[in-house]
Amino acid sequence: DTGVSQNPRHKITKRGQNVTFRCDPISEHNRLYWYRQTLGQGPEFLTYFQNEAQLEKSRLLSDRFSAERPKGSFSTLEIQRTEQGDSAMYLCASSPWPAGGQYFGPGTRLTVT
Amino acid sequence: DAKTTQPNSMESNEEEPVHLPCNHSTISGTDYIHWYRQLPSQGPEYVIHGLTSNVNNRMASLAIAEDRKSSTLILHRATLRDAAVYYCILGDLYGNKLVFGAGTILRVKS
Numbered sequence: 001d002t003g004v005s006q007n008p009r010h011k012i013t014k015r016g017q018n019v020t021f022r023c024d025p026i027s028e029h030n031r032l033y034w035y036r037q038t039l040g041q042g043p044e045f046l047t048y049f050q051n052e053a054q055l056e057k058s059r060l061l062s063d064r065f066s067a068e069r070p071k072g073s074f075s076t077l078e079i080q081r082t083e084q085g086d087s088a089m090y091l092c093a094s095s096p097w098p099a100g101g102q103y104f105g106p107g108t109r110l111t112v113t
Numbered sequence: 114d115a116k117t118t119q120p121n122s123m124e125s126n127e128e129e130p131v132h133l134p135c136n137h138s139t140i141s142g143t144d145y146i147h148w149y150r151q152l153p154s155q156g157p158e159y160v161i162h163g164l165t166s167n168v169n170n171r172m173a174s175l176a177i178a179e180d181r182k183s184s185t186l187i188l189h190r191a192t193l194r195d196a197a198v199y200y201c202i203l204g205d206l207y208g209n210k211l212v213f214g215a216g217t218i219l220r221v222k223s
Contacts, residue, residue: 004156031209033210033211035211035213040215041215042198042200042213042214042215042216043157043211043213044213045210045211045212048209048210056210091156091157093156093157095207095208095209097207097209098207099207100162100206100207100208101159101162101207101208102149102157102159102208102211103158103159104155104156104157104158105156106154106155106156107155107156
């Protein structure tokens with residue numbers, strides 16, 4: 001088991017472009033979470049899935065953000081019409097709910113120029 | 114969400130014990146205390162969690178005050194690899210939907 005993986009690790013894009021990130025959770029983990037982290041702050045919860053169902057979305061997740069987990073395995077997070085304020089580290093985590101603990105990936109660092 | 118308060122930063126010498134405090138005066142009876150840490154350029158990793166009794170695992174110990182309004186994460190012998198941001202988080206048993214604060218930056222001196 002190689003842990004949670006995220007791709008790409010780094011993304012530089014111009015304002016107004018769309019970006020998509022991918023998260024591959026630990027196999028058989030039924031819950032998958034997305035967080036956003038800006039410099040000097042702790043991660044902020046964005047959304048989470050149980051299998052393919054998106055169970056909760058934070059108010060931070062504006063209409064420009066969409067997340068999917070179509071087959072209950074990998075997940076994608078898309079940001080449309082990126083803004084400079086979207087620059088952050090996007091973290092994915094998975095968990096074998098109801099067993100405890102979240103296992104985080106290394107994150108995707110997004111820079112919007 | 115119940116809030117926790119942690120010092121912004123702490124410093125320790127290598128191979129000495131480290132006590133990282135966390136205040137959570139508004140904790141509810143069903144809130145578990147979870148600790149995660151984030152090493153530089155990595156995602157957070159689970160450290161330990163507990164409800165009322167003190168807890169030990171291979172990474173650390175968690176001491177919980179009798180009134181549960183505070184807790185302390187104890188690293189018994191700090192190493193350079195323990196330099197990280199440590200987050201104290203209140204949540205359910207399974208650590209669902211974690212709400213992170215700014216955490217405590219731990220610096221370890223050799």
